[in-house]
Ligand code: ZN
Ligand code: FE
């Protein structure tokens with residue numbers, strides 16, 4: 001009979017999911033940095049691409065800390081976010097709404113990551129994985145910061161767009 005699955009198994013499975021998601025997130029950041037027209041938006045994605053490389057390294061650390069092989073498992077959610085992004089960029093990439101659409105896609109990626117890291121942190125706490133908890137917390141902070149920066153840029157660049165509409 002198959003052994004009963006535990007929270008330890010669930011934690012490992014989610015770690016594999018996030019590992020896959022981070023690799024996709026890296027691709028998304030690089031594409032968005034290329035597609036963005038606002039220099040500060042380009043910069044935001046370039047910076048977060050670098051941070052994302054660090055997130056992948058931190059995940060390796062967490063696999064090691066829990067004594068499991070570092071694997072990646074297809075994340076259907078992130079694949080969906082990525083294909084929506086491709087669709088949106090194809091449709092709006094050359095339009096005046098390009099930056100707004102790229103920001104929206106970026107925030108979808110960040111929100112998925114924030115959701116997953118929040119769960120991993122809660123589970124690490126329950127499982128007594130204190131070192132993993134610290135490492136995951138560092139990444140979560142960077143995901144939140146990236147999300148907030150995108151929101152700030154969106155709010156700031158929405159002003160000229162509203163003025164243009166009123167004119
Ligand atoms: Zn990340
Ligand atoms: Fe997933």
Ligand code: FE
Pocket residue numbers: 025048052109110113143146
């Ligand atoms: Fe991220």
